[in-house]
Amino acid sequence: MINVVLADDHVLVRDGIKALLEDQGGIIVIDEASNGKEALEVISRNKPDILIVDIRMPEMNGIEVVRQINTSQMDVKTLVLSMHDSEEYVVQAIQAGADGYLLKGASKEEFIKALNKVASGGKYFTGDVSAIIMKNFVNGTTTAVTGKQTPVETPFKLTKREKQILSLVLQLKNNKDIAEELEISKRTAEVHRFNLMKKLDVKNLMELNNKAKEFGLV
Incomplete structure (x- = not known):
């Protein structure tokens, strides 16, 4: 049984x-x-x-x-x-x-x-x-079937800039605030934010927050 x-x-x-x-x-x-x-x-x-x-x-x-x-x-x-x-x-x-x-x-x-x-x-x-x-x-990131693995890349392969954007978005900062803090244009901030949401496959801030916590991204 x-x-x-x-x-x-x-x-x-x-x-x-x-x-x-x-x-x-x-x-x-x-x-x-x-x-x-x-x-x-x-x-x-x-x-x-x-x-x-x-x-x-x-x-x-x-x-x-x-x-x-x-x-x-x-x-x-x-x-x-x-x-x-x-x-x-x-x-x-x-x-x-x-x-x-x-x-x-x-x-x-x-x-x-x-x-x-x-x-x-x-x-x-x-x-x-x-x-x-x-x-x-x-690709050398995991050992098949045996269950013994070597470290894999950061989940969702976020770039350094996307990690910064993620942190700021979760601090409830808007695109203008993000642009000023990172010294980039507002348009660039918008693009990074869009790419981040797309990579994590989320549609809103709540989903983004939940997934970030789930995978230890912050």
Whole structure:
């Protein structure tokens, strides 16, 4: 019997995964969590075989949960189940020590295959994710499959100027203020700000602030 803990902030998602898994036989969902901190508490209390964890969650994101599990040497496998296939998320999840990375659009068959592979001590990364891992392996930024990595570049590959802009934007400074502080034109400040928002894939200040905190950009 494979004992599983589900960590996702959406109840409907957890209900769907639980129904799918327990319909298979040999798999039981022993507990659930709606945020990262709760996930760590649940794991400590129940000691499951596998944690299935989403990335974007309140309190603590899934990547940090995986990192803490591995840092604390908890005897639990981790399978990231996410809607995100961006390179930043994938590389950080692997660096944190995830045993598998699967997209929420995966088929039922692939999901069960991934779960069993990870439960048996193997690694499982869906096709698109494997391509990203291989690319980084070739570039020397991560070691594929083994879970042992060398440091990767700053998340989202922000330039020095973009980091300065990010810091000032989060201080609620407008483009005119930013231009004066960095001694650049207002138009240049606007361009940097636009590029920053585009790189981080955010649409407003709140999203920018949340993502900056999530990835330790400030």
